[in-house]
Amino acid sequence: MRIRYREAGGFAGISRGVDIDTATLPEDEAHDVGALVEAATPRGLQREGPPEARDLRGYEIVIEHDDGRTVLRFDDATIPAAVESLLAYLQDRARPRPPE
């Protein structure tokens, strides 16, 4: 399973992200990540906060697995509770990247 994480915008305007291939992770960690992804959501989602809000940071998680691709897009106003743990894991590993 491959996971692509990106965040952009927000007051800071800093772009960060990380690409993870669970095949390259230690077995325990790969298992934990699998559980986080499973808990996050089986289907994709796209949720935007109120259009009148300003400085919300945008998040994108793309999960490629054997049977397809799941895309999760949300912002600071719409972080799904089920995704919080996976998001924290990815944010801990994210590094600065030039805006795409």
Place this chain on the structure above:
Amino acid sequence: MSEDRHPLHCILPPYILERLAESPDARVRRRAIDTIAQSAALRATRSTLAAMGAMAAIPSPRARKHRLVYDAKHGNFVDLPGVLVREEGDRASKDPSVNEAYNHSGYTYDFYKRVFDRNSLDDRGMSLVSSVHLGRRLNNAFWTGEQMAYGDGDGSLFVRFTKSLDVVGHELTHGVITHTANLEYRDEPGALNEHLADVFGSLVKQWKKDQTAAQADWLIGPDIMGPDTEAEALRTFRDEPAFEDDPLFGTDPQPKHMRDKYTGSSDSGGVHINSGIPNHAFYLVARAIGGRAWEKAGRIWYDSMLALTPTCGFADMAERSLQEASSLFGARSRERRAVRDAWKAVGL
């Protein structure tokens, strides 16, 4: 600045557009009708929003400075505002985030009132509502459309976002913009929205410290930078990157000239990125005029903000600021010259 632009796309009020739409000149008619068509959907949203804002805004009891600070207790957006912990006139809290949100929003209110005779965000004395401790380790602060919300930072990249007066001034200025130009939050109008929030955020800080343009740091967010980074601030109005090859922040993505404008889709078309271009122009104006930046450069920008409309881009802002400089200081004034030179220097 090129002169072949047509200001029709944003400067003209709707009633003039409607008159132009009936012009005997077919080209004028066509252009006016196109403009109306483009903006009709937007204006509908805007009037709905304005009505919502009027309903949602908590009217200040005596239509003067009235602050409400809530503790979001690490809840999420849907839980806002949280628990009321400090209201106008209440004694200081033990919580520094609460006191910073209270004090910094108070300075911002005072700045708009004394410098521009503006009574709060809507100029009708609406209450300033802030929520602190939003989310867990949230590295952000934002304007929801009705109130400010501040994260605590993760303690590594950032500390609490209430700590910088320019951050609080920036967020509140988003509220002012919502009630004035209401610039769309994408591409150049969005970058202008961010630009104005940075300009007045910085000016609140300069005003509070009584600094001249030469003394000011022209930085955004220096007080919220976390202990694990060497980066001095998030943005600078000067012609240099705020940080470079920083392990946590990378390299400052803000351009300072039109030739380097970001054209990707990230960050709603780079609204926090391309604001660097007009930010630098404002800095050049303030430095060229000298003295206290809020008195002249700030006045020109404030009057321009009141005149802009939702789809305005950088060229419209440049044109508008030239017009405002002329009417405030004269068509041959050094102030107007400073504005013209500054926009030229950033490629407009």
